[in-house]
Amino acid sequence: MIEIKNLKKVYNGITVVNVPALQINKGESIGLVGNNGAGKTTLFRMILDLIRAEAGEVRSNGEVVAGGESWKKYTAAYLDEGFLIDYLTPEEYLYFIGGLHQQSKAQVDEEITALAEFFNGEIIKKGKYIRDLSKGNQCKVGVASCLLQNPELLMLDEPFANIDPSTQFRLKNILKDQNKNKGVTTIVSSHDLNHVTDVCERILLMEKGVVIKDIATNSSTLAELEEYFGVGQSSPITNTSVEFFDKEENH
Amino acid sequence: MISTFFSHELKSFWRSKNTGKSIAVKIFLGLMLLYLAAIFVGAGLLLDKMLEGVFPNDDLVVAFCGILLVYFVFDMVTRLQLQELPTLKVQPYLHLPVKRNTIIGYLALSAIFSFFNLSPIILFTPFIVKIILPENGALVAAAVWVSIVAISIFSNYLALYIKRRSNINGWIFLVVGAALALLVCGDYLWHLYSIQKVSNLFFGNLIKTPVLVLLPVLLAVIMFFVNFYYLKANLYLEELSSKKAEDRKSTTEIPFLGRFGHIGDLVANEIKLILRNKRPRSALIMGLFFMFYGLIFYTQKAYGESMKVFVGMFMTGIFIISYGQFMFSWQAAHFDGILVSKIKFRDFLKAKYLLFTGVSTVAFILTLPYVYFGWRVVIIHFVMYLWNIGINTTIVLWFANFNQKRIDLSKGASFNWEGVGASQLLLSFPLLICPYIIYLPFHLLHHTDMGLAVMAILSLIFIFTREFWIAQLEKDFTNKRYKIAEGFRNK
Numbered sequence: 170m171i172e173i174k175n176l177k178k179v180y181n182g183i184t185v186v187n188v189p190a191l192q193i194n195k196g197e198s199i200g201l202v203g204n205n206g207a208g209k210t211t212l213f214r215m216i217l218d219l220i221r222a223e224a225g226e227v228r229s230n231g232e233v234v235a236g237g238e239s240w241k242k243y244t245a246a247y248l249d250e251g252f253l254i255d256y257l258t259p260e261e262y263l264y265f266i267g268g269l270h271q272q273s274k275a276q277v278d279e280e281i282t283a284l285a286e287f288f289n290g291e292i293i294k295k296g297k298y299i300r301d302l303s304k305g306n307q308c309k310v311g312v313a314s315c316l317l318q319n320p321e322l323l324m325l326d327e328p329f330a331n332i333d334p335s336t337q338f339r340l341k342n343i344l345k346d347q348n349k350n351k352g353v354t355t356i357v358s359s360h361d362l363n364h365v366t367d368v369c370e371r372i373l374l375m376e377k378g379v380v381i382k383d384i385a386t387n388s389s390t391l392a393e394l395e396e397y398f399g400v401g402q403s404s405p406i407t408n409t410s411v412e413f414f415d416k417e418e419n420h
Numbered sequence: 421m422i423s424t425f426f427s428h429e430l431k432s433f434w435r436s437k438n439t440g441k442s443i444a445v446k447i448f449l450g451l452m453l454l455y456l457a458a459i460f461v462g463a464g465l466l467l468d469k470m471l472e473g474v475f476p477n478d479d480l481v482v483a484f485c486g487i488l489l490v491y492f493v494f495d496m497v498t499r500l501q502l503q504e505l506p507t508l509k510v511q512p513y514l515h516l517p518v519k520r521n522t523i524i525g526y527l528a529l530s531a532i533f534s535f536f537n538l539s540p541i542i543l544f545t546p547f548i549v550k551i552i553l554p555e556n557g558a559l560v561a562a563a564v565w566v567s568i569v570a571i572s573i574f575s576n577y578l579a580l581y582i583k584r585r586s587n588i589n590g591w592i593f594l595v596v597g598a599a600l601a602l603l604v605c606g607d608y609l610w611h612l613y614s615i616q617k618v619s620n621l622f623f624g625n626l627i628k629t630p631v632l633v634l635l636p637v638l639l640a641v642i643m644f645f646v647n648f649y650y651l652k653a654n655l656y657l658e659e660l661s662s663k664k665a666e667d668r669k670s671t672t673e674i675p676f677l678g679r680f681g682h683i684g685d686l687v688a689n690e691i692k693l694i695l696r697n698k699r700p701r702s703a704l705i706m707g708l709f710f711m712f713y714g715l716i717f718y719t720q721k722a723y724g725e726s727m728k729v730f731v732g733m734f735m736t737g738i739f740i741i742s743y744g745q746f747m748f749s750w751q752a753a754h755f756d757g758i759l760v761s762k763i764k765f766r767d768f769l770k771a772k773y774l775l776f777t778g779v780s781t782v783a784f785i786l787t788l789p790y791v792y793f794g795w796r797v798v799i800i801h802f803v804m805y806l807w808n809i810g811i812n813t814t815i816v817l818w819f820a821n822f823n824q825k826r827i828d829l830s831k832g833a834s835f836n837w838e839g840v841g842a843s844q845l846l847l848s849f850p851l852l853i854c855p856y857i858i859y860l861p862f863h864l865l866h867h868t869d870m871g872l873a874v875m876a877i878l879s880l881i882f883i884f885t886r887e888f889w890i891a892q893l894e895k896d897f898t899n900k901r902y903k904i905a906e907g908f909r910n911k
Contacts, residue, residue, distance in 0.1 A: 217760050221902040236898060241762045251909065252757035254689060256696040256829070260671045268685050269762045296668035298696065318762075 170195045170322060170354045171216065175225035178211055178378075186211045186378040188225075193356070195321075198348040200369030200386075201358035202394065208378040209358045210248065213326050216356075217246055229322070245320035247311030247328070255300035259292045259310045262299060266314045280317050287313070287339050304331040312340065316347070323347060324356045329364050337364065344368045362398070366391045421518060425526045448845060460539055464546040480551055481627070482620060489619030491540065492571055497600055499536050499579035500593075514655070524651045528644065531580055532573070540572045556627055563630035564623065570636035577643040581650060686763070686771035687778070693750060694743070697829035700750055703742045710738040711786050718793045725800070726863055729855060732801040735787050737808030739779045740816055741851060745844045747772070747820030749827040752908035759905060765897055769817065769890050776813045780805055803876045804855075810879030812851060814889050819847040821896050824907025 171193040178186040186208040193199055201209050214220045216227050218234045226233050229240040246252070254262055260281075267277035281293060291306050292313070299310055308331050315323055323344075329337050345368060347353040359365045365372060366386055374382035374397065382397070384390060463470070468480060475483040513523055545565065553561040586593035606612045626632045674691060677684035694700040717723050717731050734741070743750075751758060758768065784805040790797050827839040855875065862871025882889070897904075 214756075219756055219759055219902075219905055238764060241760065244760070246760055248756065251754055252760065254693075254754045254757065256693055257689065258669055258671045261692070265685055265689060266761065269682065296670065298669050301669075 170197070170230065171356075172228040172231075173216075173225070174228075176212075176215060176222055176227060177224040178208075178215060178220065179223045184378055186215065188212070188378075188380055191373075191380060191383075193354065195354055196348070196352050197354055197371055198344070198369045199354075199356045200365030200372045201356060201375065202360070202362065202365055202372060203358075203375035204398070206377075207375040209375055210326055211378075212375070213246070213248055213324060213356075213358070216324065217244070217248075240322075243321040244324070245315035245318040245322070246324040246326075247308070247315050248324075248326040250304070250307050250311075252311055253299050253307060253314075256298055258296075258298055259302070259313075260294075262310060263314060263317060267317050270318050272317070277317065281313070284313050284316070287336065287343065289336065305333060305336065308332055309336065312343075316343070320353060322354045322356070326358050327360065328357060329359050329361050341368050362391055362394045366394065421522050422526050422529070425513075425523075426530075429530070456535075457542070460542045464543045467543065467547045468551055481555065482624070484547060484551070485623035485627070486616040486620045488544075488568065488571075488623055490615050491543075492575055493600070493604065493615060495536065495540070495572070496575050496579060497604075499575060500582065500596065500600075503534060503536055503576075503579055503583070505531075505580060505583055510655070520652060520655060524648060524655065527651060528577075528648050531576060531647075534576065537572050537576055540568055544568050552627075559630050560627050563626055563633040567623070567626060567633050567636045570633075570640040573640040574636065574643045577640070577647045581643070581647050584647075584650065584654075680774065682763070682767050683771045683774055686768060687775050690750075690771065690775055693829070699827065699829050699831055700743060704739065707738040707742055707783070710734055711783070714787065714790050714793075714797075718790065718797065725796075725868055726859065728797060728800045729804060729859055732787075732797075732804035733807060733812075733855060736780055736783045736801055736805040737812055739783065740776050740808055740812050744776065744813070744816035744820070745847055746827055746839050747816060747823065748904065749823055749825055749839045749908070750829065752826040753829070755905055755908045759901065765894050766890055769893055772817060773809075773813060773886060773890070776816075777809045780808050800872065803872045803879070806876055806879035806883070807855060810882035811854065814882060814893075815850050815854070816847065817893055818896070819843050821893065821900050821904070822846075824904050826908050826910060 171191075173188050173191040175190070176186060176188045177184060185206075201212070203209050211220065215222050216229075216234065218227075218236070218240075222235070226235065228234065229237075229244065232239060234240055254265070257265065263281060264274055264277050267274070267280070272280075281288075285293075288309055292302070292309055299307060302310070308328060312325065312328060315325070325344075328340060332340065341364060344355055344357065348355050348368075355369075357365065357368060370386050372382070372384050372386055372390060372394070373380050374384075374394065384393070467484075471480055471483045471487070475486075478486075510523055510527070548561050548565050552564055582592065582596050586596075603615075607615045622632070622635075672692070674688045677688045677691075680687065694704055713731055713735055717727055748755070784801060787801050788798065790801065822843040823839075825839040831838065858875050858878065859868075859871045862868055862874065
């Protein structure tokens, strides 16, 4: 689905992304983790052709993304509020996005009804412009507009950051459903290790622009990631399984 | 503490993304300010001569006293339109151990530093020094001067108070506006009373009994405290911010545009952008005022037909110029979304052409009543209308590719320099010069009909080759898109 070769982005002499080779296959669910400044959002933006790469290329379905238009047909993404037209009401925005994909209003309404639980009664018919919604509710509109496009590739940048626990739970189910039942390739970044290891089958760990770990999720992945991120903690984890157990009991 | 606030405010001014970046803007801004100041200084120095000219029968001092209050009435009108509320962003200080009185004191005091409070001083001080001082002595001169300063401080706080109140309730602004209009009409239209006489009554007596100076000073002090306590009682974010109390927003459609498919949808979105955001909305309203431009110029015999070409261009194309000069910046906040979504840039451009054509057509229809000044005026307007939708639209969109500045849609348009860069200044040259280059030679040879015909033909050529220009613009955009998108991401 996505193929990255020698991709590089430099800001003021500092390399912020440097990915020599990365292959993402159709139907995979990718979790992107890394501390602030690791280059996750920059990588996302390069995959979406929003910023120019210094070197290398991103191919989507074999076609170079930069300058191309055809990948837009099957790619849906929500990185930040900059993706929403904030002076529209959520309904107007969703009709607009649906219209771009040749959907009638009735079809969009149907989708909206299906998402009623996810919206939790806070989005539709509230008489607010998107700019007046909270960040979490804006995120819901962004995710909904992605789902509306029936994408083959779905990219979300930190979708769990601003939404409430119930919505986090629902979003996880939606992502799993999209991936398992509809075969959508999903790429999700998050700082919440529990969420990514739950939703994603393959985790990419980025540090200073480089993908330093590429692991298939299994029962010890969470512990492995916690070990990486838990730098400076008193005792290095020696026996992961015991440590894991202790944690559970402490809660 | 207050000095810290001042230094923070200065920093926020100089470090904001939009000031101090571009030298062209700095120079332009400096020249504008110098020009304004020069006008006021000049007018101040020559005020006695002007008064002599306008009121040849009256005593100079009487005439001077008469105009003072008239000046302040119009000063009030301009203040209500243009004066900005002091903009210290108080939010970061509210939760800190800073006394509320300090914050409010700063907000209230910093409001004094406004051009509106300086202008009466520049304008009237020379007259007081030249005429009143030698005639009536230092005490009277000082009293008059202090009264003028006090009245301007009074109207300063009155204007801010009205603006603050109307932030919460929009009706107040309308009521005050109507009251001011009635006040002016009562004098100049219906002659019920004379502001000039009232002004004379006060200032005339002031010269006789300088103690009266206490009256305006008292008014100024009262207004300051009204403002102060109002702020103190309402020091909450929702009331301080310029956001009005939100009504329920409705989902609307523009069925007519449905015919144009995707492009129509894009135009509908842009119309909503214009109507639902403060800055583009004020650009549109200012455009409506330009419809009266013709009344100023066509009624004067002194202006020839070449003036009509310009006036016609402005009246039918003001929207293209005033809105188009910031093209793409309007959508800066969601530009990433546009780039990623399934919109072909070609369609995006076509939507701009459709929007400009539509608005210009409406403007042309609105200018039809100028047929009163002869059919030829309508013909000129029509030629300029074609020129606008053919040539100016393309020029504006071509310059849009050089524009990388983000605009905050929620701020007002007057004195707002956000998003202004070299490209706006450069853009004005081709817009103003191109019609002249074509028209002037014919004008000099006295073949103005030919000149108009050539302009019309050129415009039609551009209109019929739109596809070609769109392709060129698209090609140019593909090269610059990363830069534009990155600029727009910079808040």
